[in-house]
Amino acid sequence: MKIKSFLSALLSALLLCAPLSAAERVLNDRAEEKTRPPQSLEEVQDMAARDWSRSVEPPVSWLTIEDHVLTVYDMNDVKAYRAVYPQIALVDDDSAPLAKAFIEWNAEIGTGAWHSPIRTYSEEVRRDGYELPFYYSDITPISRWGRIDGQLISFFMEGSSYAGGAHPIPHVDAYTFDRKTGRQIALDEIVTSRALLIAALEAAFQTQYPAAVEQDFPRGVMEALLIQHPEEQGLSSFCWYMAADGSLVIYYPEAVLASYAAGAFTLTIPREDAPHLFTAAYPMD
Template sequence: MQRKKLFALYAVLSSLVFTNASGSIPAHAAQINQAVAVSSVSNDVTTAKEEVTLTKATIKKYSKKYTYKNKNKKVVMEAVYNRPVLKGNFDSLKKINKFYEKQEKEWLRSFENYLDDAKEFSEEGDFPIYNDNVSYEVTYNQKGYLSIVTSGYFYTGGAHGTPYTDAHTFDLNTGKELKLTDIMKGSDKTIKNKIYKAFEKKIKANKEAYFSDALKTVKETAGKKSNFYLKKGKICFYYDVYALAPYAAGMVEASIPFTSKDTFKIAF
């Protein structure tokens, strides 16, 4: 009998804590329940976010113009710099964005090294404005990997300017920049030989268009620099103007298809 009374008292006290006179749940109890519910939802969202695998990046173009004048307010140097900005609240994407922010700062320091010369020549008469135009192209953006080729054209007078290229490939889920050894199978020597054979085929097909030591240059430098990018169906290797051929030939490229047997670690 005593035990039944205790259980009855416990039931009444419990109802007083969570129910007021009108039979509704008091505000403080509702807040407790709400907090528990929010906590539960938040945990679910966090778990879902951690499981997200990025397959493709959303990219917005950032553009900035730089203008420099001499003491007479005459423009002596100018440039337009374009770079990619990856959208999304992921650490890996933020890491890639920081990489390109750093690239812009390094380019700017290099560009401004010419400012004194530009000012000096501008005082000698009708001298062309030094300028650079930096743009980029997304050549591969799928299956969790991103390749971007940045190109510039730096002009300081004369018949033509100097074009240049800089390419980088990233894992979208880690933000890591990939090296050739991350992409291709085999030792450094094996990878180098495959690149050499790709250029050898191209150069031998039209020897007159290249410098006589073009293949020697490839043999000595293939695989040592970050001179590659991904494109639909293949990996492309490149050399800038004057490296293997005269200016008119432009950038020289060779490629290896993704279907090449026993070549790639990643299924692009």
């Protein structure tokens, strides 16, 4: 019995001294969440001073928004991960269909920030024994508001993720909600066909980015658009929202249609320029 006890104690000591595998290392991270108000419409006019990690306040009084800032610190109290995500609500209303839709949307966006793959990458790198030279981040504020009226609410989110490397990776999203029902509106409810949309985008490129057409699209804009939006994907591959005047806005981040150096492209298609493109749904009053 004494020999067994000695061997058991020796084995326990050896196990305590053995190095932990990457999966077994405990990070002891500490999470902190704060809220902050959006930037005012006046503040965002100064493009040089604008904080692109903050949302923009809505242009109507019956909508409210605040940004949630999630910061994760490691055991040495050094920042390891940061997320910024917006939360939208109707003022003094949490029972209307749109209010309930925003509650669900807020939960989805918040869960995505807390359980972001970027946060997981930060944990995996540190479990492998590496120190982060810069903290990882996943930031997507509401950067532009589009059409907001009795029929729909449309907005655009532009942000970036950083998980190592030379620079952050831009990412964008956009949402359009039916004001009465609260459901999200699909692009096929707004435009009549993919072919007409791509033709309208090519025309918009010619008038809005003539220099880029010559310099950054050696095989033509149409070929780049057809590659980016294959026919089998229908209208699902477009990042879009509706502007305040009813125009359709399509956005392409850096390195999507052309080189990273070419920059991003924002294409605006006014209704009067493409009268056959728009469906009869959600007409302008």
